[in-house]
Amino acid sequence: MTEATLDKLKILAAAAKYDVSCSSSGTVRRSDGNGVGNTVGGVGICHSFAADGRCISLLKVMLTNYCMLDCAYCVNRRSNDIPRATLSVSEVVDITMEFYRRNYIEGLFLSSGVVRNPDYTMERLVRIAKDLREVHRFNGYIHLKSIPGASRELINEAGRYADRMSVNIEIPTEERLKYLAPEKNHESIFLPMKYVRQGVLENKEDKRHLRHVPRFVPAGQSTQMIVGASDDTDRDILRASSMLYGMPTMRRVYYSGYVSVNDYDPRLPAMKQPPLVRENRLYQADWLMRFYQFKAEEIADADNPNLDLDVDPKLGWALRHPEVFPVDVNRAPYEMLLRVPGVGVRSATLIVNARKFRQLTSWHLKKIGVVLKRAQYFITCGELTARTVADTSPEYVRSRLVPKSRATKDNPLQMTFDFNS
Amino acid sequence: MVYYRFDGTFDGLLTAVFQAFERHETPDRLLAPDGIVPLFYDVLHEVETDGEKARRVWLKLGKTLSRASLSGLTTAFLTDNPEFPDMAFRYICRAVTSDGSIENDFSDPAVLSVLKECRRVRGEAHRLLQFVRFQKAADGTYFAMVEPLFDVLPMAVSHFCDRFNDQRFILYDRARDYGYYYDGEEVRRMSIDTDSSYMNTGRLTDEMMDADERLFQRLWRTYFKATAIQQRMNPRKQRQDMPERYWKYLTEMNGCD
Ligand code: SF4
Numbered sequence: 001m002t003e004a005t006l007d008k009l010k011i012l013a014a015a016a017k018y019d020v021s022c023s024s025s026g027t028v029r030r031s032d033g034n035g036v037g038n039t040v041g042g043v044g045i046c047h048s049f050a051a052d053g054r055c056i057s058l059l060k061v062m063l064t065n066y067c068m069l070d071c072a073y074c075v076n077r078r079s080n081d082i083p084r085a086t087l088s089v090s091e092v093v094d095i096t097m098e099f100y101r102r103n104y105i106e107g108l109f110l111s112s113g114v115v116r117n118p119d120y121t122m123e124r125l126v127r128i129a130k131d132l133r134e135v136h137r138f139n140g141y142i143h144l145k146s147i148p149g150a151s152r153e154l155i156n157e158a159g160r161y162a163d164r165m166s167v168n169i170e171i172p173t174e175e176r177l178k179y180l181a182p183e184k185n186h187e188s189i190f191l192p193m194k195y196v197r198q199g200v201l202e203n204k205e206d207k208r209h210l211r212h213v214p215r216f217v218p219a220g221q222s223t224q225m226i227v228g229a230s231d232d233t234d235r236d237i238l239r240a241s242s243m244l245y246g247m248p249t250m251r252r253v254y255y256s257g258y259v260s261v262n263d264y265d266p267r268l269p270a271m272k273q274p275p276l277v278r279e280n281r282l283y284q285a286d287w288l289m290r291f292y293q294f295k296a297e298e299i300a301d302a303d304n305p306n307l308d309l310d311v312d313p314k315l316g317w318a319l320r321h322p323e324v325f326p327v328d329v330n331r332a333p334y335e336m337l338l339r340v341p342g343v344g345v346r347s348a349t350l351i352v353n354a355r356k357f358r359q360l361t362s363w364h365l366k367k368i369g370v371v372l373k374r375a376q377y378f379i380t381c382g383e384l385t386a387r388t389v390a391d392t393s394p395e396y397v398r399s400r401l402v403p404k405s406r407a408t409k410d411n412p413l414q415m416t417f418d419f420n421s
Numbered sequence: 422m423v424y425y426r427f428d429g430t431f432d433g434l435l436t437a438v439f440q441a442f443e444r445h446e447t448p449d450r451l452l453a454p455d456g457i458v459p460l461f462y463d464v465l466h467e468v469e470t471d472g473e474k475a476r477r478v479w480l481k482l483g484k485t486l487s488r489a490s491l492s493g494l495t496t497a498f499l500t501d502n503p504e505f506p507d508m509a510f511r512y513i514c515r516a517v518t519s520d521g522s523i524e525n526d527f528s529d530p531a532v533l534s535v536l537k538e539c540r541r542v543r544g545e546a547h548r549l550l551q552f553v554r555f556q557k558a559a560d561g562t563y564f565a566m567v568e569p570l571f572d573v574l575p576m577a578v579s580h581f582c583d584r585f586n587d588q589r590f591i592l593y594d595r596a597r598d599y600g601y602y603y604d605g606e607e608v609r610r611m612s613i614d615t616d617s618s619y620m621n622t623g624r625l626t627d628e629m630m631d632a633d634e635r636l637f638q639r640l641w642r643t644y645f646k647a648t649a650i651q652q653r654m655n656p657r658k659q660r661q662d663m664p665e666r667y668w669k670y671l672t673e674m675n676g677c678d
Contacts, residue, residue, distance in 0.1 A: 001633070001636065005640070006639060006640060006643055009640055009643055009644055009647070010643050010644075010646075010647045011647075013643075013644050013647035013648045014647045014648070016648075017647070017648050017649070017650055018650070035587070036584070036585060036586065036587055036588065037584055038583050038584045040550075040580065045547075045550050045551055046551055046662070047551055047552070048551075048552075048645065048663060048671070048673055049658070049659045049662045049663040050645060050648050050649035050659065051646075051649040051654055051655075051656060051659055052649045052650045052651075052653040052654055052655050052659075053653070053655035053656070053657070053658025053659045053661075053662070054648075054649070054650075054653075055662070056645070056648060059644065060648060061644075095637075095640060098633075098637045098640075099637070099640075099641060099644075101555065101557070101563065101585065101588060102554060102555045102556070102557070102563070102637065102641070102672070103553050103554055103555050103565070103581075104554065104641050104672070104673075257653075259650060259652050259653070260652075273652065274652055274653060276653065350527040350533075351527075353525035353526070353527055354525070354526055354527035354528040355528075356525070356526075357523075357526040357528055357529075358528055360528055364527075364528045367527075367528075367530060367533055368527055368528075368533065
């Protein structure tokens with residue numbers, strides 16, 4: 001480990017940074033008292049936040065940024081003339097261990113460009129994970145990328161060491177994927193996903209009648225789609241997500257606003273700024289699908305294939321469906337409360353509990369954390385006299401809630417990710 | 422108006438509840454030891470903490486509250502919110518006199534307050550898991566300094582013993598001037614009594630550091646910078662998720678390479 005390692009790390013961290021997944025969630029592994037590390041409570045720990053506001057939980061790095069493929073949207077494509085580097089197996093292992101022991105990270109997220117052939121590359125990723133687990137007795141988190149085209153045997157071996165595995169679909173529709181990444185197709189992406197899925201299911205089956213079954217990708221799979229590199233609509237994207245979440249082991253779909261890295265390529269749109277507002281709206285939509293019982297179809301229907309950038313998708317849905325409001329907070333089922341703009345999962349739960357004790361008024365709702373400024377147009381609670389969306393019109397409510405000069409429009413960088421309404 | 426004043430301890434709080442029943446009073450407010458005494462009052466009762474009385478209230482509480490709520494209450498009690506003792510007092514009084522369970526009555530400000538303060542304190546304990554940074558000393562011990570808002574080191578230390586079970590470390594709360602030393606087997610509370618510079622900066626001096634420590638710090642800082650995307654800079658979000666009060670002891674926010 002020397003000065004040269006420093007330079008390599010710089011190149012290979014920068015090469016990996018467009019992969020947005022950082023999560024270290026989904027596994028509980030207490031330390032076994034023999035080796036170092038644990039993963040806690042099934043939720044990851046964010047150890048730091050970079051200047052772009054993104055969480056740093058794992059050492060996210062590429063083994064090499066040499067690549068024989070030429071995907072249009074990727075900074076590491078073979079036709080780019082950029083500094084290239086390769087870390088050795090022991091360098092990755094040492095940096096991971098040393099960072100981990102200092103509490104900088106939860107573990108490693110390792111990907112790689114494709115060199116020589118998929119199996120050659122995959123094998124080296126597996127070597128690193130194996131070394132960490134077996135030589136260094138590392139119990140922290142390991143997320144490995146599946147290299148498209150890698151053999152089933154190698155994916156299966158990787159799965160014994162990794163907590164999570166992923167392969168990015170990047171472009172939601174196959175036709176556009178082939179256009180931008182001619183050497184890839186959906187099969188090359190879905191096949192490794194399928195191997196992992198089958199591995200997990202077989203592993204589950206084994207656990208039913210065998211005592212000592214090794215772990216197999218306990219934190220499941222994730223994937224990512226790039227937003228704005230192709231002309232796919234939000235509806236295309238959300239339908240793809242919904243299909244992905246339908247897979248038994250898919251835990252997270254990430255959305256990555258396309259950062260214009262190859263503006264010379266005519267297949268790509270010219271963009272000054274990554275589409276951050278759109279990306280944020282997609283995360284909100286994703287959140288609605290995972291925690292608010294919304295379906296992709298409801299969020300972006302055929303008439304509105306793209307999300308409204310001015311309002312969050314939940315408010316957007318409410319404005320398109322004035323007929324279901326107002327909702328009576330003292331009576332409505334939990335699922336309906338979740339649909340009220342300004343009411344989050346947390347406040348809906350508190351409401352359902354509290355209303356057993358007494359009739360709730362707007363005073364209680366405010367204390368509980370309901371954002372009345374929004375919710376007032378969509379609820380009744382005995383004494384509340386505000387004019388709801390049913391008494392007025394969606395246009396009126398919209399004009400009250402979306403000021404003309406909306407901050408998010410002026411400065412997308414001020415948007416936050418937190419979504420509780 | 423009837424005021425009670427207690428010594429700020431949890432047992433003191435429980436004793437105050439006991440005495441309110443003993444004296445058939447409903448105090449208007451429970452004052453903390455340094456709380457300002459209002460100008461006009463009918464009664465100002467100084468609660469004298471009594472372990473036995475406290476124990477009896479605690480036992481009674483244990484019959485009406487779930488374990489989760491009990492631990493929520495003691496956790497919330499670590500908050501620095503000066504209004505909280507009074508809220509906790511009301512919460513306990515209501516809990517011990519109600520027939521059913523009150524812990525889910527979120528229309529009661531006292532119940533909400535316990536929930537909210539508990540969340541704040543747990544949040545601070547979680548930030549320790551996030552933002553503690555160890556430095557390796559020449560003798561192999563890992564050293565980290567922190568200054569959490571509340572006294573949450575005891576809530577976090579077991580996590581570190583579990584995670585770094587083969588690694589000797591010191592985790593030190595500078596604000597309260599105590600820490601834990603884990604020797605690879607057992608953990609014990611200790612304090613360090615020295616004026617050495619590392620106790621003020623939280624940073625080991627060059628002589629104290631392990632030979633490779635500086636290199637790994639530089640690698641970490643290099644990584645930290647390289648992983649940020651220039652086109653997405655968002656320092657506001659960075660500050661929001663990583664409050665500035667933690668920066669002092671963060672390896673990645675200090676030192677230049
Ligand atoms: S295979 Fe991966 S690293 Fe290589 S060009 Fe395509 S996206 Fe980039």
